[in-house]
Structure formats: C-alpha cells, structure tokens
Amino acid sequence: DTGVSQNPRHKITKRGQNVTFRCDPISEHNRLYWYRQTLGQGPEFLTYFQNEAQLEKSRLLSDRFSAERPKGSFSTLEIQRTEQGDSAMYLCASSLAKGNEKLFFGSGTQLSVL
Amino acid sequence: SQQGEEDPQALSIQEGENATMNCSYKTSINNLQWYRQNSGRGLVHLILIRSNEREKHSGRLRVTLDTSKKSSSLLITASRAADTASYFCAPENFRVGGTSYGKLTFGQGTILTVHP
Numbered sequence: 633d634t635g636v637s638q639n640p641r642h643k644i645t646k647r648g649q650n651v652t653f654r655c656d657p658i659s660e661h662n663r664l665y666w667y668r669q670t671l672g673q674g675p676e677f678l679t680y681f682q683n684e685a686q687l688e689k690s691r692l693l694s695d696r697f698s699a700e701r702p703k704g705s706f707s708t709l710e711i712q713r714t715e716q717g718d719s720a721m722y723l724c725a726s727s728l729a730k731g732n733e734k735l736f737f738g739s740g741t742q743l744s745v746l
Numbered sequence: 747s748q749q750g751e752e753d754p755q756a757l758s759i760q761e762g763e764n765a766t767m768n769c770s771y772k773t774s775i776n777n778l779q780w781y782r783q784n785s786g787r788g789l790v791h792l793i794l795i796r797s798n799e800r801e802k803h804s805g806r807l808r809v810t811l812d813t814s815k816k817s818s819s820l821l822i823t824a825s826r827a828a829d830t831a832s833y834f835c836a837p838e839n840f841r842v843g844g845t846s847y848g849k850l851t852f853g854q855g856t857i858l859t860v861h862p
Contacts, residue, residue: 636788665849674834674852675789688849723788733838734779735850737788 634658638724638738645714646746652710653741657726664707665735666699667723668692675723681707682729714745748773749851750818750835756857765822767856769835776840778811779850780820783832789852792820792833825860832857 637656645651657664662683667675678697679689683704693699696714701707711718721742725735750769759765769778777796781789795802795811795818802809808821818837822829836850 667852672854674855677849677851680849721786725788733777734791734794735781735789737790739788740786742786 636724636726636736636738638722638741640741641739642742642744644744644746647714647716649714650710650712651714651743652708653722653724653743655707655709655724655726655738657706657724658728658736659705661726661728661736662704663727663729664701665725665727666707666709667725669721669723669740670719678709711743714743716745719743719745748775748837748839749853750778750837751853752833752835752856754856755854756859758859758861759825761825761827761860761862763825763860765825765829765858765860767820767833767858769818769820769837769853771816771818771835771837773816773839775813775837778818778835778837780807780809780818781834781836781852783834783855785831789834822858825858827860827862830858830860 639654665680666678669675679699681701696712699709721740723740725737727735750771753768779794780792783789793804793809795809806823811818832855834852834855
C-alpha cells in the first residue's frame with residue numbers, strides 16, 4: 633500500500649499522559665498536514681510542513697502540542713499532559729506541492745483521553 | 747484559505763435517486779475541491795474544479811461552480827448504498843507569495859445516507 637499511513641489507529645490514554653502519533657506520507661510528497669476532527673465536525677487544520685520546515689501552525693495548537701518532520705519524510709505529533717478535550721481523530725495528509733493541490737489523507741488516529 | 751459551508755447538513759435518499767449537495771464560500775477562489783469521508787476513515791479526494799471552469803464530470807459525479815454566486819454543487823447520479831458518507835467542500839485561495847498554498851479548510855460537511 634503506497635498511501636498515507638498513520639499509527640496507531642486507536643489510542644486510549646489517561647488524562648495527563650503524553651501521547652505520540654506517527655504519519656508516513658506518500659514517499660514523493662513534500663507537503664504534510666495534520667488535522668483534528670471531532671464528532672460531527674469537519675477536519676480542523678493544525679499544522680503543515682514543506683519538507684522538514686514547519687510553515688504554519690494553527691492557534692488551535694497549544695504549547696502542549698508539538699509536531700516534527702525531522703528528515704522531511706515521516707512526521708510525529710506529540711501531545712503532552714493530555715486533557716479530555718484532546719479526544720478526537722487526528723488526521724494526516726500529504727500532497728505534492730507542484731501544481732497538484734489535492735490532499736491524500738491517512739485513516740487517522742482516534743485518541744480517547746479518559 | 748477560507749472555509750466552505752455545505753448544505754444541507756444531512757440528506758437521506760433511496761438507492762437509485764440523485765443526490766445534490768451545495769457549497770457556499772465568501773471570497774474569491776482559485777479552485778474548489780470536494781472530498782468524501784466514510785465513517786471512521788480519512789477523507790478521499792473526489793474532484794477539483796478551477797475558478798475558470800463551470801462544470802466538471804467524473805463518473806457519476808458532476809460538479810458545477812458559479813463564481814458570481816460564490817457557490818458550487820456536487821451531484822451524485824444513480825446513488826448507491828456505498829455512497830453513504832460525509833461530503834466536504836474546500837475552496838482554495840492562493841495567497842500571492844504566501845505559504846498557505848495547499849492548506850485546505852473544511853466545513854461541517856453534508857452527511858449523505860443512501861438507503862438500499
């Protein structure tokens with residue numbers, strides 16, 4: 633499968649714990665995006681990377697959230713000191729930034745904070 | 747980037763019927779995309795229509811764009827139970843020299859239910 637891969641698919645954690653999610657984009661894609669989606673809502677933009685550079689962060693991304701893309705390939709999203717309000721589906725998407733604007737999404741990581 | 751607003755919020759039809767969903771947006775755009783999301787999965791790109799296009803087809807999908815009314819519609823003909831999903835539009839406006847290129851903002855979507 634050469635699509636966008638996200639791990640884990642599900643994560644259950646206790647409030648106050650740290651969690652880390654991984655995204656492997658389509659290999660030739662240089663742009664990578666993180667979105668968060670809660671039930672009944674559309675995906676909300678969190679942040680994106682062009683290669684290894686983080687170019688934009690949403691104001692939704694509090695200082696407990698950090699994202700990295702160290703070698704311009706896979707990315708990780710870490711949430712520190714999780715809160716119940718962090719419970720959501722975290723979606724990763726990638727695209728090829730050369731006139732092809734469509735995003736390819738992974739299946740997401742469903743986070744439940746107890 | 748800007749957000750599109752989908753209408754209706756929910757649509758329920760019988761298999762074989764056509765389904766029409768609408769999208770409105772507020773400012774000028776370069777293109778507009780439609781995505782589908784099955785329950786518990788990621789979004790899947792359906793079709794992209796550019797601001798200088800008025801209509802585009804892909805299989806059973808027909809998308810129209812009216813830039814004077816700042817609206818788009820997605821028509822699914824001869825619907826199937828497998829079309830049951832949420833549908834999102836994403837209008838895109840490239841900032842000149844900016845870094846928002848490729849960043850999409852989604853509305854709440856239209857939940858389509860197709861009954862067998």
